[in-house]
Amino acid sequence: MALVSTDLHESAPEEATLTSQQFQAYNKLVGILYACLHDSRGFQPFFDAFQSHFKALQGGILGVSDNPQRLVYGWTFGYPEGFEQWYINSDLPERDEALTRFRHLPPRQFDSFLRGDESQTILDMLNPESRAWAEAVGMGDSAGMLVTRQADTNVVFMANRHKDFGPYSELEILQMNLLAPHIENAITLHFKLYQSSSDNESLAMALDHVNKPMIVFNALATIAQANQAARTLIDNSQSLHIGSNQRLTSSDDRLSRQLADAITTNLVNANQGRADTHTLFVENRDERIAICLTPLQSERAEHNGLLAELFNYRIDMTPDLGKLQSLFLCTPAEAAIAAELVHGLGAAEIADKNGISVHTARQHIKNLLSKNGYRKQTELVAMLVKTLS
CATH class of the missing domain: 3.30.450.20 (PAS domain)
Structure with missing residues (x-):
């Protein structure tokens, strides 16, 4: 979700070495990473430590499909509330150059876009949509790696950085590459926890009794x-x-x-x-x-x-309007609108079908929400479907 583009530079030279203090910090990150396997918060403690150590702005572990390139699942940090949901349902994943570049790297090899070159700016490497997002959050660089390829999904770890901290340095990429095999191990082990929980026989038995x-x-x-x-x-x-x-x-x-x-x-x-x-x-x-x-x-x-x-x-099913009025505390007009919602129609489609204004349709929907204590139309539609189907 970095929304950046350019060709990646070559890997960091081997001459870079860590000081004793930096090596201790690396060891601490490794310890926090593996401790996440037993933490109810999942990878969040490692994200917090990684974000602090590398002065990262946002990022996460993302499962990305090949064709089309879409976000399949993910654990993220640093993004504003609602961003992930908006991003998933937009066309941006297919054009996110960072996802494309990182998932085509060799496994377990971190790289960044600027690679310590302060003479460049990431904004010069972006398409217009990406540039708008990068400018809004103050993005200065992005680093990432391909963790592993699993059947139809590429697992990518990535971390964007604010421009105030400059590009990721050669030494920082070296530290990330030391972490890389541990990140792969921890994620692989974590996936096994998910997969083992999916074999829960009691869950299967419970569902089959429904x-x-x-x-x-x-x-x-x-x-x-x-x-x-x-x-x-x-x-x-x-x-x-x-x-x-x-x-x-x-x-x-x-x-x-x-x-x-x-x-x-x-x-x-x-x-x-x-x-x-x-x-x-x-x-x-x-x-x-x-x-x-x-x-x-x-x-x-x-x-x-x-x-x-x-x-x-059936598509031609006619909901019981009297039942709707009784269950959803609504007027006959509102019940008629509720009946259309059961068929998956939106306000504009309801207005067109019933010869009313969009404003009127939306007002009826708003009344249905407020009378029944729902915040969102999706919640109301779900309850209508469950009640009448």
Whole structure:
């Protein structure tokens, strides 16, 4: 998420050496890194120490797909609230030159863009969109490495730096490269914790006792468990399938991207302590599938994940307006708008379909939110779907 571009310079010369004090600091970072495997906060303690030691502005561990280049999952630090969610759902990951460059490095080899050259500025290396972001945060340099390649995902560690601290020096890159194999080991071990938690037999048994189709994703965006009802629904769907990589996807590229972005957004929300629900609508001939995604938060970071509830109903289903009025404390006009929300329509589409102004449609939605104690339209839509499907 550095949003920077240029050719990388060659690796740091071997002549650079660490002082005793610097070596002690390096050892401390290694200790904090491995301690994260037993810390309920996940990698946050290491991010804090790395950020302080290298005067980093922001960064994290990011899982990035190849084609298209999209953020699949990630643990980040230093970004303003809401940035990750906006970034995931924008087109920027596909054009983020830092992600592109770092994921094409040899594994376990840090490099930076300026490499200590104070005569250059990172702004000269950016496209217009990237330059706007870099100027806004005061970015001065970006360093990163490819941690490992896993099937369809490249795992990248990256750290941006504020211009006030100058570019990363040759000596700092040397220290990062000493850390590199330890970062790879720690992340590999951490992934095993996620993967082992996905083999939880009690979770599988619990889901299979639920008749409603449900899927649990782990923090790597892969399916930890899907109950039989969910697998049957997906098998009968023309739009959804579970790939060999255990990801929920679609033969429709647009829908596949929407699914991936929604899953990643909700996993980021889980890691950041947010519980916002997101609903996607999948149309399949005369049927519609609503997918309600809810972040799952645990005392331990490796147990965070995502719950997907799937609801299958006919496109021509007419919601019971009387039931809507009773359950959602609304007027007949508001109930009619709620019925349209169940079909996945937005305010503009509702206004056009019902011959009312967009302002009126939005006001009805606002009333439904306030009367039922919801902050966001996505929360209201999820509850409408769950109640009426």
